[in-house]
Amino acid sequence: MTVPVYLVAGFLGSGKTTLMKQLLEHLNARGEKPLVLMNEFGETNIDNELLEGSSAQMRELIDGCICCTSKTELTKTLYDIVTNDQPSSILMEATGLADPVEVLDICTLPNLLERLSLRTIVSVVDANRWGKVPQAEALMKRQAKYADILLLNKTDVVDPATVDEVEKHLRALNERAALHRTVRAAIDPEHVLGAEGTEVVNDGKDHSHCDHEHDHCEHTHDHHVHHKHDHAHDHYLSFTVRPKGKANKAKFNDFLNEGVPGLLRLKGFLQVEGVEPQAILQWTAGHWELIPRPQVLKPKPDVLVFIGENLDRHALIHKLEATGLEFDASEHEGHHHEHGHAHHHHH
Numbered sequence: 001m002t003v004p005v006y007l008v009a010g011f012l013g014s015g016k017t018t019l020m021k022q023l024l025e026h027l028n029a030r031g032e033k034p035l036v037l038m039n040e041f042g043e044t045n046i047d048n049e050l051l052e053g054s055s056a057q058m059r060e061l062i063d064g065c066i067c068c069t070s071k072t073e074l075t076k077t078l079y080d081i082v083t084n085d086q087p088s089s090i091l092m093e094a095t096g097l098a099d100p101v102e103v104l105d106i107c108t109l110p111n112l113l114e115r116l117s118l119r120t121i122v123s124v125v126d127a128n129r130w131g132k133v134p135q136a137e138a139l140m141k142r143q144a145k146y147a148d149i150l151l152l153n154k155t156d157v158v159d160p161a162t163v164d165e166v167e168k169h170l171r172a173l174n175e176r177a178a179l180h181r182t183v184r185a186a187i188d189p190e191h192v193l194g195a196e197g198t199e200v201v202n203d204g205k206d207h208s209h210c211d212h213e214h215d216h217c218e219h220t221h222d223h224h225v226h227h228k229h230d231h232a233h234d235h236y237l238s239f240t241v242r243p244k245g246k247a248n249k250a251k252f253n254d255f256l257n258e259g260v261p262g263l264l265r266l267k268g269f270l271q272v273e274g275v276e277p278q279a280i281l282q283w284t285a286g287h288w289e290l291i292p293r294p295q296v297l298k299p300k301p302d303v304l305v306f307i308g309e310n311l312d313r314h315a316l317i318h319k320l321e322a323t324g325l326e327f328d329a330s331e332h333e334g335h336h337h338e339h340g341h342a343h344h345h346h347h
Helices: 016-029 044-051 071-085 100-107 134-145 160-173 189-193 249-258 313-322 329-333
Strands: 003-010 034-038 057-060 089-094 116-126 149-153 178-181 216-219 224-227 235-241 263-272 275-284 287-292 303-312
Touching: 003 016, 003 100, 016 034, 016 089, 016 116, 016 189, 034 071, 071 100, 089 100, 100 116, 100 134, 100 263, 100 303, 116 134, 116 189, 134 160, 149 160, 160 178, 235 313, 249 287, 249 313, 303 313, 313 329
Parallel strands: 003 089, 003 116, 034 057, 034 089, 116 149, 149 178
Antiparallel strands: 216 224, 235 303, 263 275, 263 303, 275 287
């Protein structure tokens, strides 16, 4: 049973708490028992107000905000939550320095991969402060760049030209995300949470982590234009594949050395000739290592996790097959839920 995780990123005071409150109320109305993972960083009074009358459990990270909490701390907390609290879902607030890529990296660690699925990264952008906080500029850009959903918030307190300007900046950073212009972070919670459990086809397969169709809804000045994105290839921020068979070591090394455009992280367990009993792969920023699994580690299912920008899943699987690895047909079609809401064709 994987627990869906929704990450709400954005700068202090951008409207995250207001958004979280809406999502919580919606999940409660659906009869769920979500768990909220917050920063207690200077916003505790809001937190209490946030959870009033809600049946959510509350967790605060020991060192305050996720940003300054070490990765090990967040990893332990998440492991503890899925093991002991077993919530129906986790709403995670990432203030400050929490880079969505780091959070994705943590959620796909071996001990969490089977138990968590990071469904959506929502970034709340304060239209009034975008570009005006130099010390946070780089972070705000990263949070916008790696989001699946962008809320361009506080559009009521700035003039329309400014809103258009900020939207142009956001689109330059991220054309993949669905963008909503909002006032007080008001958005239909289903846009964020997806209609899980309501449209599942009953064919005996587990569709709990399938993507539901999301249309982009772009706001122009006076009317809505619906865009159906029709990419020949789906582009992902992150995806997981389960290789079978064995890779030829030289060919696999060539694949790693050649590099993958936009790749930020690649990690996993797989079979490679001469790296017995199982290879552990770690790839970060162009540096990689492939080492045999130490005896102290229990065998893990073969799995590869890619994290990066505009990754082409289909092309990557073909390249991996060229090294000797094999994949089920379903892997090609990307039927498992992938992080990044690629817009699938209508069949």
